[in-house]
Amino acid sequence: MNIDYLVVIIVFAIGLYAVLIKKNLIKIIIGLSLMEYSVQYFLIATGYVAGGSPPIVDVPLITPNTVVMVDPLPQALVLTSIVIGLSVTALALSIAIVLYRQYGTLDITEIRGLKE
Amino acid sequence: MKRALSFLLLGLLISIFMVTVLNVNTFGEHDIGVGAHYLDHGLQEAGATNLVTNIVLDYRGYDTLGEVTVLFTATTGVAALFWRERHGKK
Amino acid sequence: MAKSKSKTASGENEPSIIVKSVARIMFPLAFTYGVYIFVHGHLTPGGGFQGGTIIASSIILIYLGFGSLNIPESLTTALESLAALCFIGLGCIGIFKGGNFLWNAVGLGEAGTLLSAGILGPIYVVIGVKVGTELTAIFNNMRRKDHEY
Numbered sequence: 577m578n579i580d581y582l583v584v585i586i587v588f589a590i591g592l593y594a595v596l597i598k599k600n601l602i603k604i605i606i607g608l609s610l611m612e613y614s615v616q617y618f619l620i621a622t623g624y625v626a627g628g629s630p631p632i633v634d635v636p637l638i639t640p641n642t643v644v645m646v647d648p649l650p651q652a653l654v655l656t657s658i659v660i661g662l663s664v665t666a667l668a669l670s671i672a673i674v675l676y677r678q679y680g681t682l683d684i685t686e687i688r689g690l691k692e
Numbered sequence: 693m694k695r696a697l698s699f700l701l702l703g704l705l706i707s708i709f710m711v712t713v714l715n716v717n718t719f720g721e722h723d724i725g726v727g728a729h730y731l732d733h734g735l736q737e738a739g740a741t742n743l744v745t746n747i748v749l750d751y752r753g754y755d756t757l758g759e760v761t762v763l764f765t766a767t768t769g770v771a772a773l774f775w776r777e778r779h780g781k782k
Numbered sequence: 783m784a785k786s787k788s789k790t791a792s793g794e795n796e797p798s799i800i801v802k803s804v805a806r807i808m809f810p811l812a813f814t815y816g817v818y819i820f821v822h823g824h825l826t827p828g829g830g831f832q833g834g835t836i837i838a839s840s841i842i843l844i845y846l847g848f849g850s851l852n853i854p855e856s857l858t859t860a861l862e863s864l865a866a867l868c869f870i871g872l873g874c875i876g877i878f879k880g881g882n883f884l885w886n887a888v889g890l891g892e893a894g895t896l897l898s899a900g901i902l903g904p905i906y907v908v909i910g911v912k913v914g915t916e917l918t919a920i921f922n923n924m925r926r927k928d929h930e931y
Contacts, residue, residue, distance in 0.1 A: 578719040626720035631743040640731040649727040652747040656759045663766035670773045739890035739899035740824035753884040767916045774923045
C-alpha cells in the first residue's frame with residue numbers, strides 16, 4: 577500500500593468514471609487519455625529499485641558496477657506507448673470536430689445517425 | 693436505475709483493478725531480469741552513455757521503426773479526415 | 783491584465799500586444815532548447831521524441847501569437863517524408879556492409895563525446911525533425927479554413 581500505486585488507482589478510477597458516465601464527447605476523450613497515462617505510470621513504477629539512480633553512465637565515477645541503477649527496460653517500452661497514446665488522442669479529437677460540424681452538438685445521446 | 697447500475701459496474705471494475713495493482717510487488721524491490729544484461733554490457737556493445745537510448749535504438753530498434761510508422765499513419769489519418777473541407781468539394 | 787482583443791477592420795480577433803512580443807522573444811529560445819535535446823540524445827536524458835515535441839510546441843506558440851501566420855503545407859510534409867526516408871537509409875547501411883538491418887556498422891568511437899555510438903546520433907536527429915514536423919502538420923490541419931487561429 578504505497579502512495580505511487582494509490583495514485584495509479586485513483587487516476588484510473590477518475591478516467592473510467594468519465595468514460596462510463598459522462599455525456600459530453602470531449603470529457604470522454606479526456607477520460608480515455610487519463611486511463612492510458614495511469615497505466616503507463618504504473619509500468620514505470622514497478623521497475624524501481626530502492627536507492628537507485630537514473631541509468632546514465634559517466635565513465636570514471638558512475639558505472640553500473642559502482643552505483644545501483646533502476647531497470648531501464650520499462651522506460652524504453654513506455655516511450656513507445658506514450659507516442660501511441662498521442663496518436664489515439666489526435667484521431668479521436670479529429671472525429672469529434674467532424675461530428676460537431678455535422679450535427680451541431682457534442683451530446684452523445686443526440687448523435688444517433690446510425691440508428692435511424 | 694441506469695446510473696445506479698453504471699456505478700455498480702464501476703465499483704466492481706475498480707476493486708478488481710485494485711487487487712491486481714497492489715499485489716504485483718512491494719514498491720522498491722524489483723527483480724531485474726534481462727535489464728541486468730543491458731546495464732552491464734550496453735556500453736561496450738552499442739556505445740551510447742545513455743542506456744535507455746541504447747535499448748530504444750540498438751537492442752529494440754524494430755519497435756522504434758513500428759512506432760514511427762504509427763505516428764505517420766496518425767498524421768495521414770488526420771489529414772484525410774479534414775481533406776474535404778480544406779480543399780473544396782470535388 | 784491586458785485581455786483586450788481588438789477587432790481589426792476585417793473583423794478578425796487579433797491577439798494583444800503582450801502575447802505577440804512574448805511569442806517573438808520565446809520562439810528562438812524554445813527552438814534552440816529542443817534542438818539541443820535531440821542532438822545530445824545519446825549522452826543526456828532525452829532523445830528524439832522529447833526534442834521533437836518541444837520544437838512542435840515552439841512553432842505552435844508562433845501560430846497562436848500571430849493569428850494569421852501561414853507556413854506552407856508542402857514544406858512540412860516534404861520534410862516529414864524526407865526524414866522517414868533518411869531513417870530507412872541509415873538502417874540500410876548495415877545491409878550494405880554485410881550485417882543485418884539497423885546494425886551498428888560504423889565504428890563506435892570514444893564513449894562520452896558527441897561523435898560516439900555509430901549511427902545512433904544521426905538516427906535521433908532524423909527522428910526529432912520527423913516528430914516536430916508531424917505534430918505541426920496535425921495542428922495545421924485542425925485550424926479553420928480562414929485561419930482565425
